[in-house]
Amino acid sequence: MPVTITAFAASPDRGRGMARDMPVRWALEEVGRPYEVRLVSFAEMKEPAHLGLQPFGQIPTYEDGTVALFESGAIVLHIAQSHAGLLPEEPGARGRAIAWLFAALSTMEPPVLDRETAGFLEASEPWHAARQPLLESRICARLDALAASLGEAEWLVDGAFSAGDLQMVTVLRRLGSSGLLDGYPTLAAYVARAEARPAFQRAFAAQRAVFEASGGG
Amino acid sequence: MPVTITAFAASPDRGRGMARDMPVRWALEEVGRPYEVRLVSFAEMKEPAHLGLQPFGQIPTYEDGTVALFESGAIVLHIAQSHAGLLPEEPGARGRAIAWLFAALSTMEPPVLDRETAGFLEASEPWHAARQPLLESRICARLDALAASLGEAEWLVDGAFSAGDLQMVTVLRRLGSSGLLDGYPTLAAYVARAEARPAFQRAFAAQRAVFEASGGG
Numbered sequence: 001m002p003v004t005i006t007a008f009a010a011s012p013d014r015g016r017g018m019a020r021d022m023p024v025r026w027a028l029e030e031v032g033r034p035y036e037v038r039l040v041s042f043a044e045m046k047e048p049a050h051l052g053l054q055p056f057g058q059i060p061t062y063e064d065g066t067v068a069l070f071e072s073g074a075i076v077l078h079i080a081q082s083h084a085g086l087l088p089e090e091p092g093a094r095g096r097a098i099a100w101l102f103a104a105l106s107t108m109e110p111p112v113l114d115r116e117t118a119g120f121l122e123a124s125e126p127w128h129a130a131r132q133p134l135l136e137s138r139i140c141a142r143l144d145a146l147a148a149s150l151g152e153a154e155w156l157v158d159g160a161f162s163a164g165d166l167q168m169v170t171v172l173r174r175l176g177s178s179g180l181l182d183g184y185p186t187l188a189a190y191v192a193r194a195e196a197r198p199a200f201q202r203a204f205a206a207q208r209a210v211f212e213a214s215g216g217g
Numbered sequence: 218m219p220v221t222i223t224a225f226a227a228s229p230d231r232g233r234g235m236a237r238d239m240p241v242r243w244a245l246e247e248v249g250r251p252y253e254v255r256l257v258s259f260a261e262m263k264e265p266a267h268l269g270l271q272p273f274g275q276i277p278t279y280e281d282g283t284v285a286l287f288e289s290g291a292i293v294l295h296i297a298q299s300h301a302g303l304l305p306e307e308p309g310a311r312g313r314a315i316a317w318l319f320a321a322l323s324t325m326e327p328p329v330l331d332r333e334t335a336g337f338l339e340a341s342e343p344w345h346a347a348r349q350p351l352l353e354s355r356i357c358a359r360l361d362a363l364a365a366s367l368g369e370a371e372w373l374v375d376g377a378f379s380a381g382d383l384q385m386v387t388v389l390r391r392l393g394s395s396g397l398l399d400g401y402p403t404l405a406a407y408v409a410r411a412e413a414r415p416a417f418q419r420a421f422a423a424q425r426a427v428f429e430a431s432g433g434g
Contacts, residue, residue, distance in 0.1 A: 051362075055365070057362065067311075068309065068312070069315075070320070071319035072323075074312070091284055099292075102294075103288050103291075106288060106326070110331075117355075122348075122351070127348075131339075148268075
């Protein structure tokens with residue numbers, strides 16, 4: 001059975017590769033696994049058929065005939081653990097790459113999403129501007145630690161691209177136009193290096209094509 | 218080599234089992250793996266020796282002679298994948314239990330931590346009270362979905378306790394005295410059921426003993 005994932009029929013990110021199907025597409029491209037995409041509307045995401053696959057009514061999901069998964073982190077890990085190419089073979093390095101995948105989701109992403117959520121939900125509140133320094137300082141504390149750990153290396157673990165880098169870059173890309181990466185040239189270069197990978201480019205083009213076919217662009 | 222984890226020498230949670238060594242202790246108890254604990258001060262957490270293990274200067278870490286890990290989610294997953302007892306054998310159920318572990322960290326925890334962080338960092342700000350309804354509604358949207366998915370079942374996947382339940386209950390326990398679980402009797406019972414497990418009790422007592430030995434209590 002081919003791999004089938006779900007993605008937004010009408011992504012709120014307007015094809016910028018910020019939706020959570022992007023890391024899944026990227027991981028599948030990195031390991032060379034073909035996949036099909038089932039597009040779901042916002043209404044379909046809240047219907048029982050989709051909720052049976054994704055209890056929170058979100059995307060993406062992943063089905064390959066053996067497993068049916070939700071949560072992009074779980075899906076990326078599953079792809080990485082069941083194919084060669086996204087995790088080192090040596091157990092110590094492999095464990096560290098998986099730890100970075102979790103760090104991206106549990107340590108780096110929460111303050112990044114906090115700032116983003118405030119922009120969506122609280123932009124018109126009187127306190128929005130006053131909260132920005134706090135929101136940004138929490139992100140920068142994480143970026144400081146990440147930059148120190150990456151140093152001058154190309155990738156986080158033993159100089160080889162891994163699922164940890166894939167997930168970390170996915171989070172860092174959310175900072176997009178915030179300017180917060182401008183103070184971290186090695187991290188900006190790290191993101192650019194990841195985005196230049198052919199697998200990233202193919203995944204980006206595929207999600208972009210959905211947006212363009214829907215009449216956007 | 219025995220398993221060695223790190224934990225706070227002086228936990229800010231005052232022995233309530235809210236620090237992130239708790240899910241790691243709990244997982245080790247569930248699989249019956251003995252472990253040693255190295256207590257670290259806040260100063261030691263920011264020193265190079267610890268930063269080499271934990272790039273963000275946090276606890277816990279995990280070392281077993283083969284791997285050296287950080288991120289409690291990664292450690293719980295490693296324990297679950299390398300011992301029997303915390304993941305179903307059947308691939309579909311196993312994948313789903315891992316997806317729930319990620320859902321606990323990536324979907325449930327962020328709004329729970331948002332509310333907690335606001336309580337720490339913004340309690341004296343003029344907007345703190347006005348933001349509460351928003352913070353709580355985001356948590357309740359997740360609790361609604363979780364309660365619907367759990368239904369009347371004892372545990373999230375096929376009626377058997379898994380690493381997904383361990384991580385989800387760890388997050389739900391953070392709601393503690395907020396009262397937010399009062400509206401969800403099946404989720405409150407789910408947390409109580411998990412806390413009644415002998416492995417939870419042993420882990421809780423072990424972290425509590427650190428607090429009491431430090432002169433707390």
